[in-house]
Amino acid sequence: xxxxxxxxENGAPMASTRKALFEAVPNxxxxxxxxxxxxxxxxxxxxxxxxxxxxxxxxxxxRSVLTLAGDADAxxxxxxxxxxxxxxxxxxxxxxGEHPRMGAVDVLPFVPVRGATMADATAxxxxxxxxxxxxxxxxxxxxxxxxxxxxRRLLPDIRKGEFEGFAEKILRPEWKPxxxxxxxxxxxxxxxxxxxxxxxxxNINLGTNDLTIAEKIGKAIRASSGxxxxxxxxxxxxxxxxxxxxxxxxxxxxxxxxxxxxxxxxSEAERYGVSIVGSEIVxxxxxDAxxxxAEHYLRIEGFSDQLVxxxxxxxxx
Amino acid sequence: xxxxxxxxENGAPMASTRKALFEAVPNxxxxxxxxxxxxxxxxxxxxxxxxxxxxxxxxxxxRSVLTLAGDADAxxxxxxxxxxxxxxxxxxxxxxGEHPRMGAVDVLPFVPVRGATMADATAxxxxxxxxxxxxxxxxxxxxxxxxxxxxRRLLPDIRKGEFEGFAEKILRPEWKPxxxxxxxxxxxxxxxxxxxxxxxxxNINLGTNDLTIAEKIGKAIRASSGxxxxxxxxxxxxxxxxxxxxxxxxxxxxxxxxxxxxxxxxSEAERYGVSIVGSEIVxxxxxDAxxxxAEHYLRIEGFSDQLVxxxxxxxxx
Numbered sequence: 008x009x010x011x012x013x014x015x016e017n018g019a020p021m022a023s024t025r026k027a028l029f030e031a032v033p034n035x036x037x038x039x040x041x042x043x044x045x046x047x048x049x050x051x052x053x054x055x056x057x058x059x060x061x062x063x064x065x066x067x068x069x070r071s072v073l074t075l076a077g078d079a080d081a082x083x084x085x086x087x088x089x090x091x092x093x094x095x096x097x098x099x100x101x102x103x104g105e106h107p108r109m110g111a112v113d114v115l116p117f118v119p120v121r122g123a124t125m126a127d128a129t130a131x132x133x134x135x136x137x138x139x140x141x142x143x144x145x146x147x148x149x150x151x152x153x154x155x156x157x158x159r160r161l162l163p164d165i166r167k168g169e170f171e172g173f174a175e176k177i178l179r180p181e182w183k184p185x186x187x188x189x190x191x192x193x194x195x196x197x198x199x200x201x202x203x204x205x206x207x208x209x210n211i212n213l214g215t216n217d218l219t220i221a222e223k224i225g226k227a228i229r230a231s232s233g234x235x236x237x238x239x240x241x242x243x244x245x246x247x248x249x250x251x252x253x254x255x256x257x258x259x260x261x262x263x264x265x266x267x268x269x270x271x272x273x274s275e276a277e278r279y280g281v282s283i284v285g286s287e288i289v290x291x292x293x294x295d296a297x298x299x300x301a302e303h304y305l306r307i308e309g310f311s312d313q314l315v316x317x318x319x320x321x322x323x324x
Numbered sequence: 325x326x327x328x329x330x331x332x333e334n335g336a337p338m339a340s341t342r343k344a345l346f347e348a349v350p351n352x353x354x355x356x357x358x359x360x361x362x363x364x365x366x367x368x369x370x371x372x373x374x375x376x377x378x379x380x381x382x383x384x385x386x387r388s389v390l391t392l393a394g395d396a397d398a399x400x401x402x403x404x405x406x407x408x409x410x411x412x413x414x415x416x417x418x419x420x421g422e423h424p425r426m427g428a429v430d431v432l433p434f435v436p437v438r439g440a441t442m443a444d445a446t447a448x449x450x451x452x453x454x455x456x457x458x459x460x461x462x463x464x465x466x467x468x469x470x471x472x473x474x475x476r477r478l479l480p481d482i483r484k485g486e487f488e489g490f491a492e493k494i495l496r497p498e499w500k501p502x503x504x505x506x507x508x509x510x511x512x513x514x515x516x517x518x519x520x521x522x523x524x525x526x527n528i529n530l531g532t533n534d535l536t537i538a539e540k541i542g543k544a545i546r547a548s549s550g551x552x553x554x555x556x557x558x559x560x561x562x563x564x565x566x567x568x569x570x571x572x573x574x575x576x577x578x579x580x581x582x583x584x585x586x587x588x589x590x591s592e593a594e595r596y597g598v599s600i601v602g603s604e605i606v607x608x609x610x611x612d613a614x615x616x617x618a619e620h621y622l623r624i625e626g627f628s629d630q631l632v633x634x635x636x637x638x639x640x641x
Contacts, residue, residue, distance in 0.1 A: 030633065058640050060633075076637045120633055205633075212625070269622050285625040291633045294611070297622075301614035304621040305586050308529070308602040316347065316437055316522075316608045317634075320393045323375050 026321060027123035029131060030205065031057075031075040031082045033089055033115045036108045037097050038064040038071045047092040048073065054088035056081030060291075069104025070113070074291075076120070079131045086115060086135040090143050090198075098194040099170045107163075109170050110196035112139075114162060116151065118205050120293050121312075128202035129153040136200035140187030143195070146177060147186040151201035155185055162199055170196045204237075207257040207296060208289035209265060211272050215281045218244050221251035224275045228253070228268060235271075237263040250284065260293070266300040294318075343638060344440035346448060347522065348374075348392040348399045350406055351430045354414050355381040355388045355421065364409040365390065371405035373398030377608075386421025387430070391608075393437070396448045403432060403452040407460050407515075415511040416487040424480075426487050427513035429456075431479060433468065435522050437610050438629075445519035446470040453517035457504030460512070463494060464503040468518035472502055479516055487513040521554075521576040524613060525606035528570045528589050532598045535561050538568035541592045545570070545585060552588075554580040567601065577610070583617040 037043050044064055052059055057077035064071040075085055090112055097111035115135065119128045129152055136147035154160040158181065168176045173191045176182050183189050184197065191197055213221055221242025228234040229241075237259035245252050253272055257263060273283050295312070302310040312318040354360050361381055369376055374394035381388040392402055407429055414428035432452065436445045446469055453464035471477040475498065485493045490508045493499050500506050501514065508514055530538055538559025545551040546558075554576035562569050570589055574580060590600050612629070619627040629635040 285623045287625050288631045292631055294632050294634045297615055297618035301617040306602045308604050314605045314609055315611050317611045
């Protein structure tokens, strides 16, 4: 009740640095041979401290998305193990699939999750890209937040022409790789490596079956039509439930937080006499994004994650 | 944006059990000799996997409160190391202090923080109490949620008479210890061991200097005058800021959640035309208590902490 009574106010100093935690989401050009994907995942698991949170293969795309977590050193080791395992097993010259691709390891983004900045993630992307280029001779393009020019920020711009077109594209001065030779790896192509914010897939369900309301709200909040800078949104029907949904990607939850998007959707919906019946997180959400909502709604003064038992424990370990 | 696009929807199964995390908050009857406290803390640190989050000594009380975290096995080992170190260094026959006490290790509560139930904490309290009684011959009383009778639920009832009175009290049939001999340990007295919920010290600041409003709201929400079952509350002035505060202990945040208390305080304050200007957490708060607030305000459907990146990582490790 009082500060006087707290057992934790005057204690020993805590570790002042939090352990940096990153996500890596490599996309590899193999989605039809489960045994090959399993071997690559096994190589990552054997590489050290990285944890494989998820593996999702799509046979039509002939592509798999891996979700890894760990500190910078662990993800660097995992990245090199990934390249080595993929290069021995994936040959782009015989690869076919619906999804555009340019490399055996097609794209390798690093995401700061906790206790790490975008600059930290960029440094990690540069280390991983440089090491992969040196060790395996794969040309590396830095993209997203770690891009070395605006022309290389967006993945589709880099990937245009795909594996088959890169033999010519890589010779153009403006497409000289950031690391590695200006020559496509014969079987493994080229790879985009970069840093980007955590992407949260978040949907808000409205108490109406009127799709035009969800569409109007989507338009109001998305960046492309004047809404929040880091929001993509559209209205979709939820057939089974007879209601509609504002379906969103939150591209940078630190700059456009969940609670602000939620409150704007609520305000816009109210204008039509419609209420929010619920929301859903698809995939995973960083703890910080939810703690920020608690801090906002509870109006907590001087909030820090060091007030959270588990975070304090993590910092003390 | 769509479930189709999520990388994590169809992945490998996750570990289905979360790692059980407990807090232990031993109170020892030594707060004047820092070197003795340091030796006892050192013994705990050497005992295995428990982490010492905080040590707070009060010379007037001649008492120290330790905050430990870990799984059941780690806290069991830490408890035995604590008893051994304390028994060799603390003699109640010569101990003086303002705070009532009955043992060298006076009270040892175990608190479920995450992935553990009150039944788990009670099982841990029984294991620790039984082992300490067997190994060191200290009589143990189970209290709080693990009490074996209503008469032993409240610590003041057990502690009444203190060390000096226990030689006689322990002989009464109704005060036969739960574990160990019906004979006070010559130097270490007796110990209360138990399980209790996490206590959150939470204060809400009001935009007024009228203390009577904070007092009325405190009365409205606290259990003793008809409010929430697990809330203690009172109104106090915040001298420096010229405002008043509703100062609270939330004794069981799973049954009386923070957000509900906050909303009731808001509603009661509005009746006086007063707004909430902020709130504060004193000490530590379990992650689950804040995630519950985020879930509530964002109306998240099907919420589970396995949607949280860090929790998923913890479960996968």
